[in-house]
Amino acid sequence: MSSAPLAPALPDAVLWDMDGTLVDTEKHWMAAEGALVERFGGTWTHEQAMTLVGQGLETSAGILQEAGVRMPAHEIVDHLTAEVMTALEELGPPLRPGALELLGALRDAGVRCALVTMSLRRMAELVVGGLPEGLFELIVSGDDATRPKPFPDAYLQACAALGVDPARAVAIEDSPTGVRAAVAAGVPTVGVPLMVSLVGAGAHELWPTLENRTPHDLADVSSAHAAAAARKGHA
Template identity: 65%
Template sequence: MTSRLPAAVLWDMDGTLVDTEPYWMAAESPLVESFGGTWTKEQALQMVGLGLEDAARLLQGEGVRMDVTAIVQHLTDEVLGSLARDGVPFRPGARALLRGLKNAGVKTALVTMSMRRMAQTVVDLIDFDAFDVIVAGDDVTRPKPYPDPYLQASELLGVAPREVVAIEDSPNGLRSAVASGAVTLGVPLMVSLTGTGAHALWPTLDGRGVADLADLYTAHRPEGSA
């Protein structure tokens, strides 16, 4: 069987393209503690892949007496500060695979529940024109695990969801991608992706290339896809 490239590859950001999850966790704990609460690693892991408004409500439940918008803005500012101080920690193999896709003429989108200003900051620090489209948390009505973010990205790229590969690191993100009809690839970082419905789980993107994604897409693309 001859492998075919997908029409597009849609990337999650936090934990998939860049390893910023520790930055988020480092922002959450002091916030909860400033209101007299405690924040464990287990609680922090429950936030991985959540929309920021949903995450803010969980923090409210732990005693953070701020409105949802204020919590989202505070966490975003803190993580942006970490990025400015410490740089953007790209996950192994992610930048090389992204560049390979662009060189092959494959459309790309960044699909993240972080705010657009954070997504744009990360994209601006990539040394090539990496993404055709950004869909951020403040661009969608319903966040992951709803399919809306991936459906919106596909529509903006002018491709059918069944013609794309989505790459994710969280259960919520994978549920969103699966529900959209995309071929889904899980690359776990902090939480297990077993049982999420992903078409494939790779331990890392390091050493993976465009041909590997083409093989994945060809093996799992829905009937009738290009």
């Protein structure tokens, strides 16, 4: 009598993007950007705002300077961060559907989680501080990354700090920039789009939502990636 096949092993870690993936903060960023450009007599369209989704804050500051914001880049970053943090403090972190449930299930299953975001650490800590304790072991923020997404640095730094092989982790991202960063780091990546399509961005799986997703779904992603890598190695 044959035994049932073993279920895929859970990933060693799950690496979460924050803005747009864990929390739907993009509307707060866009409002702050538009108000800042208008203060300097410019206009800020929805299409322009969409180009900043997933970008590092220094990159975004440069684009805003090109739109007419006459402030040093670091002042733009500090201003936008303060505006978004004020909105979060007033309204609370707007969690994306299914995110909190999946985080809790991962914690209960013993899977370590890290937050990998281009937002500043003080904002990431504000978001994490509004969640139940013990969900995130590590934060790698825009302050910490040697280079911003789409470079792989932040994901590689997170894996190094956790002591895990990138191929044994899974990343969850909502933007093409973030997906490219995680994939470049060698991390199996799930794309859960919010504002921008992820078709063609390179994610290993695309999910419309995190609702009803479980650690076993992430194990399937990890297992499929490992199998594909093994086939490629033997080709």
